[in-house]
Amino acid sequence: MSDENNDLDQQALADEWAAALEEQTGSASGGVSDDADAGAKAVDLDELRDESVPIGDPKLDVILDIPVRMTMEVGGTEIPIRNLLQLSQGSVIELNRVAGEPLDVKINGTLIAHGEVVVVNDRYGIRLTDVISPQERIRRLK
Template sequence: MSDTKQQAPQAAGAEFPEIEGDGAAVFDAAPQAEAPKGGRNIEAMLNVGLDVQIVLGHAKMPIAQLLKLGRGSVIELDKRIGEPVDVMINDRLVARGDLVKLGENRIGVSLTDIVKDYVSEE
């Protein structure tokens, strides 16, 4: 049996806790939230990032037409100017709203309708 110690490989870009002189890892204390009676701890999920998309409209076209697109090409969408846009979270429709101007060069969405199927009924 050999007395040589092998070091475990480290993942590229991984962050590791600081190690004290005696080899003990030091972690910042995580805030303790009491779990609700149902056993679900919603507090742990409040900072999870979700992919939110604002959909102006859709278009279908054959591949041949798609391959002909270039700079300056116009794609006609299935919605008219002034119709509400769709607010999607993780590819699921959750709300609709109107486009609004924010400041000089930004746009946003003013929510006008929350999709009933998305809201959980408690």
Template sequence: PNMGMNMNAAAVPGGFAMPGMAAPGMGMPGMAMPGYGMQAPQPGSAAIMPGMTPNVQPVQFPSLQNTVTPQEQGNIGLIMDVYMEMTVELGRTRKVIKDILGMGEGTIIELDKLAGEPVDILVNHKPIAKGEVVVIDENFGVRVTEILSPSERISDV
């Protein structure tokens, strides 16, 4: 007689049963059973017996093509109006807090680049190009002089 207890109950030490809990080891075939040894092999898996050498063959991959499908071209169009932060960096320096707190109007900060040296162009804080500073009417601008190769971009990170 189950006396109102759920038939799917697990026995707990002391002879009691906990409703809603399956007994350990009563799961589906092939599932790991804690404390009961190794997991049963899955269908389609191959076991290598000790002393046997597996048959290993090289894989032939299809050649990659550098073509863009119309669907891929349409996908790139989806992000064309996404804004990204672009920064032009004239140079950098490091100062101790005492020097920074002592700065005032007219303080000159010496940077690590020489005048006329190319400036770094960054997109989302990652270097992508170099350029030279130009003046357009009364505003500063940058003329791109070099696009960094992917390997140069990685080395700067």
């Protein structure tokens, strides 16, 4: 009995899809109507590059609450797995950065600024010393 109900549900679903497809192809066979294009809107790509758009702009409200991962990179190094396995408490690893050199501030792995470590109320922070321009960020992606 359940197979019969499942077949009926499948048939009903197939009928709905067929009706929707017929509506779509019916309007396409008669030519594309102006009503169909009424919902479509041309987008000017220069609009997306405009840096003077204020933060309160409704166009940006959609993305303002998307979380991103911000990291501060002190430096890095490459070591063989053999040396990695020999590390213990108190081991010192030399990084590829000179002491006093600014840290890299990255958003989702993309460099956006340089900064220096500060301590405020017993918490670490970072003071931005140089922000990478959007044009430079795009150039670095290529």
